[in-house]
Amino acid sequence: MALQIKLPRVGKDARLGLALALPVALIMGGLVFLPLLSTLFDSLFRIEPMKPGTPFVGLRNYSNLLKDSTVNAAWITTAIYVVLAVVIETVGGLAAALLLNRLRVGRRWLLAIVVLPWCLPPVVNAIIWMWIYNPSYGLLNGLLLGAGIIDTPQVWFNNRETGLLLISVVHAWRMMPLTVIILLAALQSIPAELYEAARLDGATALQRLRKITLPLIAPGLAIALSQSTVFAVNLFDEAWILNGASLDTRSVIIQVYVLAFQNMKFSGGMALSVLTMVVSLAVSLIYVLRVYRETRFE
Amino acid sequence: MTRRFKHLPGQIGLWLGVALLVLWSVGPVYWSFVTSITPPNALVSNSLHLWPEAATWQHYAKLFGANSTSQGNEVASVWPQFSRAFANSLITSLAATALVVIIAAFGAWAFVRLQFPGRDVLFVLVVATLAIPAYTVMIPLYRLMISLGLIDTYTGVTLIYVSAFLPLALWLMRSVYQAMPLSLEEAAWLDGASKLRAFVQVVLPLAGPGLVACGILTFLSAWGQFMVPLVFSPTLATKPLTVLIPEFVTRNYVDYGLMNAAGIVAIAPPLLLVMFLNRYLVSGLMAGAGK
Numbered sequence: 240m241a242l243q244i245k246l247p248r249v250g251k252d253a254r255l256g257l258a259l260a261l262p263v264a265l266i267m268g269g270l271v272f273l274p275l276l277s278t279l280f281d282s283l284f285r286i287e288p289m290k291p292g293t294p295f296v297g298l299r300n301y302s303n304l305l306k307d308s309t310v311n312a313a314w315i316t317t318a319i320y321v322v323l324a325v326v327i328e329t330v331g332g333l334a335a336a337l338l339l340n341r342l343r344v345g346r347r348w349l350l351a352i353v354v355l356p357w358c359l360p361p362v363v364n365a366i367i368w369m370w371i372y373n374p375s376y377g378l379l380n381g382l383l384l385g386a387g388i389i390d391t392p393q394v395w396f397n398n399r400e401t402g403l404l405l406i407s408v409v410h411a412w413r414m415m416p417l418t419v420i421i422l423l424a425a426l427q428s429i430p431a432e433l434y435e436a437a438r439l440d441g442a443t444a445l446q447r448l449r450k451i452t453l454p455l456i457a458p459g460l461a462i463a464l465s466q467s468t469v470f471a472v473n474l475f476d477e478a479w480i481l482n483g484a485s486l487d488t489r490s491v492i493i494q495v496y497v498l499a500f501q502n503m504k505f506s507g508g509m510a511l512s513v514l515t516m517v518v519s520l521a522v523s524l525i526y527v528l529r530v531y532r533e534t535r536f537e
Numbered sequence: 538m539t540r541r542f543k544h545l546p547g548q549i550g551l552w553l554g555v556a557l558l559v560l561w562s563v564g565p566v567y568w569s570f571v572t573s574i575t576p577p578n579a580l581v582s583n584s585l586h587l588w589p590e591a592a593t594w595q596h597y598a599k600l601f602g603a604n605s606t607s608q609g610n611e612v613a614s615v616w617p618q619f620s621r622a623f624a625n626s627l628i629t630s631l632a633a634t635a636l637v638v639i640i641a642a643f644g645a646w647a648f649v650r651l652q653f654p655g656r657d658v659l660f661v662l663v664v665a666t667l668a669i670p671a672y673t674v675m676i677p678l679y680r681l682m683i684s685l686g687l688i689d690t691y692t693g694v695t696l697i698y699v700s701a702f703l704p705l706a707l708w709l710m711r712s713v714y715q716a717m718p719l720s721l722e723e724a725a726w727l728d729g730a731s732k733l734r735a736f737v738q739v740v741l742p743l744a745g746p747g748l749v750a751c752g753i754l755t756f757l758s759a760w761g762q763f764m765v766p767l768v769f770s771p772t773l774a775t776k777p778l779t780v781l782i783p784e785f786v787t788r789n790y791v792d793y794g795l796m797n798a799a800g801i802v803a804i805a806p807p808l809l810l811v812m813f814l815n816r817y818l819v820s821g822l823m824a825g826a827g828k
Binding site for chain 1: 676732768
């Protein structure tokens with residue numbers, strides 16, 4: 240009895256396919272997959288260029304992070320960024336998407352204008368806002384003084400709460416366009432007859448929003464929420480430019496950067512980046528599952 | 538008449554909303570531009586002007602000039618650094634864009650139309666990396682680049698950009714090819730063309746808008762990158778504008794006129810893309826968001 244071994248037949252098509260996919264496999268394999276595995280693996284060792292040897296330390300890098308008060312403060316800071324940024328982006332983004340959806344003329348141009356902040360380098364955005372927030376000559380102080388809301392110019396970043404809020408605003412200014420585009424695409428897929436029927440039944444605008452619009456754009460909302468959450472968890476550029484490594488506004492990613500590239504504790508930085516990746520994946524998964532479940536019972 | 542009257546409050550609300558949205562989106566950029574053409578002494582006055590009383594190009598002259606003054610003192614011109622960083626930004630962004638578009642154009646087609654071992658696994662793995670934040674691989678990548686001698690080289694930075702932006706481009710191009718009828722290619726096969734030839738001559742020209750969208754998204758992402766070059770481009774050999782401009786701050790005296798002028802120059806390429814190619818940009822973002 241001859242053993243039949245089925246070798247995958249590599250025909251002409253398959254060879255062409257492999258050849259075309261090879262650059263993808265090489266680049267992603269070498270620069271993403273291997274480094275990712277290496278991050279997971281190396282986070283179990285002590286790798287610090289300033290110290291000799293790389294002994295196996297098990298989960299000690301992780302347990303050290305849990306005990307580190309600076310790291311814990313950075314987690315809280317990042318959580319605050321996430322809440323503020325996601326609320327601003329979702330509320331503002333929904334309002335902008337509803338507006339754009341109602342617009343008959345010039346929608347394409349308004350959309351281009353709305354998308355603009357997303358297209359600009361985040362660093363330049365942060366610099367533009369840094370000047371607006373300037374304590375002595377900034378636009379924000381000027382406008383608030385002019386309106387009589389404050390009596391004296393404020394040094395905004397002297398206060399942790401305002402610092403966190405202002406950094407979140409800059410981040411939300413950049414990321415809101417994504418929410419707008421996702422929600423606008425969802426809104427455009429709602430059939431107009433539904434609104435006509437609701438209007439004939441005497442539903443108010445608010446009722447139409449709650450009973451028709453929100454349930455029907457829920458999947459889009461889930462995508463928008465998870466995107467804004469993941470980007471806010473990864474907030475780095477805005478906080479770094481506006482307030483440097485200051486402990487008041489130090490996000491988790493700034494902490495990773497400081498740990499790895501300023502304190503040269505590579506393994507600690509890797510362990511923290513693994514934790515951040517897990518958190519951002521988990522949070523976005525929770526949103527998606529929850530919104531899908533709620534729409535099913537609707 | 539009464540009908541128009543009934544809609545008037547709604548119309549006013551609508552246009553008020555539009556005005557607010559435009560102000561929110563463009564206002565800060567406009568303010569930066571106004572700052573960049575305001576003379577230094579007017580910048581530190583207490584009154585706000587929506588347009589400078591005496592507009593000046595002196596901040597731009599400082600950027601582009603051979604020599605410059607700051608607070609009356611002759612200081613070294615920033616032009617050599619600035620021009621170098623601008624070129625670095627342009628070179629790495631364009632190289633990454635070209636590579637991503639070419640690799641995605643052919644690769645995504647192979648993922649859609651050709652059967653080969655490992656196809657589905659590879660595609661799922663690559664798209665899954667969209668959910669992985671870039672910094673997670675930063676530290677091993679840093680050690681890898683050091684061992685390869687690719688720190689502070691165009692090759693190193695460009696390759697990292699390609700690995701970061703290729704998954705989205707593959708995802709977009711796959712949906713473009715999936716939307717095309719197979720019959721287009723079959724007609725070319727009947728004429729005796731090979732699969733590759735049919736793709737290049739028939740499918741690729743039709744995929745133009747998708748490729749443009751991929752190119753724009755990649756260019757914008759690469760142009761705005763900060764953390765990658767902060768780590769991988771320590772000197773002016775490859776340092777881009779995004780890393781150079783914030784360094785103007787760390788001096789003792791912050792020259793806001795100069796910073797805003799530099800920011801406006803750095804904004805110019807993305808601004809031009811949005812103005813002239815916004816149709817492709819929005820369609821690309823919409824397709825990318827649908828994941």
